[in-house]
Amino acid sequence: MSRPKKCRCINCSPNASYFKPKGIPLANLEEVLLSLDEFEAIRLADHEGLYHEEAAGKMSISRATFGRILDGARGKVADAIINGKALKISVQDDTNKTTEVD
Numbered sequence: 408m409s410r411p412k413k414c415r416c417i418n419c420s421p422n423a424s425y426f427k428p429k430g431i432p433l434a435n436l437e438e439v440l441l442s443l444d445e446f447e448a449i450r451l452a453d454h455e456g457l458y459h460e461e462a463a464g465k466m467s468i469s470r471a472t473f474g475r476i477l478d479g480a481r482g483k484v485a486d487a488i489i490n491g492k493a494l495k496i497s498v499q500d501d502t503n504k505t506t507e508v509d
Contacts (some may be wrong), residue, residue, distance in 0.1 A: 415466050416467045417447045427493040436493040446496050480496030 427433055430501075433492035444466075452463035487494040 414467070415444055415447070415463050416465060417443050418465065419450055421446055421496045424496050425493060426487070428491045431491070433493055436491070438493045438495045439483045439487040441480060441483050443492055443496070445483065448473060448477040449480045449484070461500045462479060 444482055447466060451457045451465060455468050460470050463470045467475060
């Protein structure tokens, strides 16, 4: 059995919870789910321009874990853009249910 997920510091919430190709109804699109951890990793590395070590410190995780989260996030964003999918940003609450970020 794997160990429980460590609490991560998320210092920003997204202004929108969906991004999708223009002109295609959301009901007709596949969704790619981006977790809040992945959103924060992209924000710190790509938007803020922080090195992995510094960004990992801000999230209170190891540099290796930060790198894995960032790789997964970039893959999901690339999949959504290249394959014309909707990108949904979600967060997990304490009960492990997935809920939208408004």
